Amino acid sequence: xxxxxxxxxxxxxxxxxxxxxxxxxxxxxxxxxxxxxxxxxxxxxxxxxxxxxxxxxxxxxxxxxxxxxxxxxxxxxxxxxxxxxxxxxxxxxxxxxxxxxxxxxxxxxxxxxxxxxxxxxxxxxxxxxxxxxxxxxxxxxxxxxxxxxxxxxxxxxxxxxxxxxxxxxxxxxxxxxxxxxxxxxxxxxxxxxxxxxxxxxxxxxxxxxxxxxxxxxxxxxxxxxxxxxxxxxxxxxxxxxxxxxxxxxxxxxxxxxxxxxxxxxxxxxxxxxxxxxxxxxxxxxxxxxxxxxxxxxxxxxxxxxxxxxxxxxxxxxxxxxxxxxxxxxxxxxxxxxxxxxxxxxxxxxxxxxxxxxxxxxxxxxxxxxxxxxxxxxxxxxxxxxxxxxxxxxxxxxxxxxxxxxxxxxxxxxxxxxxxxxxxxxxxxxxxxxxxxxxxxxxxxxxxxxxxxxxxxxxxxxxxxxxxxxxxxx
Numbered sequence: 001x002x003x004x005x006x007x008x009x010x011x012x013x014x015x016x017x018x019x020x021x022x023x024x025x026x027x028x029x030x031x032x033x034x035x036x037x038x039x040x041x042x043x044x045x046x047x048x049x050x051x052x053x054x055x056x057x058x059x060x061x062x063x064x065x066x067x068x069x070x071x072x073x074x075x076x077x078x079x080x081x082x083x084x085x086x087x088x089x090x091x092x093x094x095x096x097x098x099x100x101x102x103x104x105x106x107x108x109x110x111x112x113x114x115x116x117x118x119x120x121x122x123x124x125x126x127x128x129x130x131x132x133x134x135x136x137x138x139x140x141x142x143x144x145x146x147x148x149x150x151x152x153x154x155x156x157x158x159x160x161x162x163x164x165x166x167x168x169x170x171x172x173x174x175x176x177x178x179x180x181x182x183x184x185x186x187x188x189x190x191x192x193x194x195x196x197x198x199x200x201x202x203x204x205x206x207x208x209x210x211x212x213x214x215x216x217x218x219x220x221x222x223x224x225x226x227x228x229x230x231x232x233x234x235x236x237x238x239x240x241x242x243x244x245x246x247x248x249x250x251x252x253x254x255x256x257x258x259x260x261x262x263x264x265x266x267x268x269x270x271x272x273x274x275x276x277x278x279x280x281x282x283x284x285x286x287x288x289x290x291x292x293x294x295x296x297x298x299x300x301x302x303x304x305x306x307x308x309x310x311x312x313x314x315x316x317x318x319x320x321x322x323x324x325x326x327x328x329x330x331x332x333x334x335x336x337x338x339x340x341x342x343x344x345x346x347x348x349x350x351x352x353x354x355x356x357x358x359x360x361x362x363x364x365x366x367x368x369x370x371x372x373x374x375x376x377x378x379x380x381x382x383x384x385x386x387x388x389x390x391x392x393x394x395x396x397x398x399x400x401x402x403x404x405x406x407x408x409x410x411x412x413x414x415x416x417x418x419x420x421x422x423x424x425x426x427x428x429x430x431x432x433x434x435x436x437x438x439x440x441x442x443x444x445x446x447x448x449x450x451x452x453x454x455x456x457x458x459x460x461x462x463x464x465x466x467x468x469x470x471x472x473x
Contacts, residue, residue, distance in 0.1 A: 003251045004200050004465045011040065012255065015160075019259050023181045030151045030178075037158035041125070044164075048123040051088075056154045058084060059133040063140045063147040078141040082134065089130045092123055094326045125164035127323055129157055131290055136171040138294060145171050152178055161252040161259070165245070165470040167266040168286040174261070182260025190439035192257035193446075194431070197453045199250030202243035203468070204461035206416050210236040210243075212462055214413055219385050222398040228406040230399045232413060237385050238378050239420030242270065244469045245284070269424035271377075274369040276340040279377060287323075291316050302345075309345065314338040324384070329392055333383040340376060 002008060015036045022029040042049045062081035066074055136153065139145045147153075148171075156174050218225050218233025225233065249266035256263050266286050273279035280288045299312040314335065321334020351358070359365055386392035438446060 034154050037160040040160040044124045060150050060153045062137050066141050067147050081137045128166050161255040165248045190435040192254040194435050195250040195254035199247040200457050203247035206420050207240045207244035208462045208466050210240045222395045226404040226406050227402040229408045232409045239417050248468045273373050310342040313341045329383045333380050336380050
């Protein structure tokens, strides 16, 4: 069930009505919300609901046991919880990758293996709800949260707005909001409608358009495109993945707001970043913070030697790459970003050790820094989109050897790329003023504005709606 569809609109209208009607009856509200979330998840494949239910039961059991334990037993339980969650995630997501990698390695040394290669269906959203479950169990171990009733945890882990593709909402951010009934009179509906409409526009008008018009072709058959077309296709994918993923996050945050819940932001104009470190503070921010708090810092962070800091950065980004998918191209993508981060840290440490002041913050320097960072990120996106190292090499090779005309580069494609990047330079003040202006309109006028915006999106968009990119992760 995709957000930009009539099916979801009908589903959400029913859930929204039930949400506020049952608000005074909190137990009934929890039961209905849990059922609605399972229905939403089961619309992809009803078999996945058993996995989600199992994750709820297993992690709640671990959380309660950890809370009641102490000392060595407590540490063993949290280790078992981590192993159990990552084991389930690893089986569904990496079984085929590991078996095929081992088989290929053995063949290179003359051994013909007979390894069992099962056809494992990847449950949609498993990476996201697994990381949320891990944050709950680990935070219970750290004493940051206490175990809540099973029904409450079930609602948290299965809550449908962010279940499939984030944001990754931590228990400490969500569970306190369940303690008191929400007040519909205090909803920030202006922000909610803005996020939903903006998300629909980014997904339907820009992301899907770029995918069908140039990106899919360039990354499927790069040999049929000229160097300029490949370059525009790479830029197009950079805009597509931003508009696609941030659109899901925006709609999820907006839908949650209408239900009375506040989610953390997941994107903050990432293509305005001045460094790779700055990029990761702006891109998929909930994952970046998760990796920092539950992986990088436990590994030692920057508390040890320079070598250990660089090692921790590389491990974190390698695993972050592997989280996105079971392919060597994702591993290399993570290694590339880890190398960039390590280099930036080395450069800054070397400058400070020599007593050299930071460069002046000028407009020219900001422009150059942004251009460099954007193109380094685009280099990584080639690996991310290609799906294999072979295709990535073909794209890179065609980029420098395919000189010729570029009939596939149309004004509409260029405009979509410019709008996708340029929109990130719109100041928050402008957005706040738009929301404030909308909030002052009468309900009738608000309805008219929303209807016109949705009609425009439908008219400008492609026929049909493609699945969001991050559903595959």
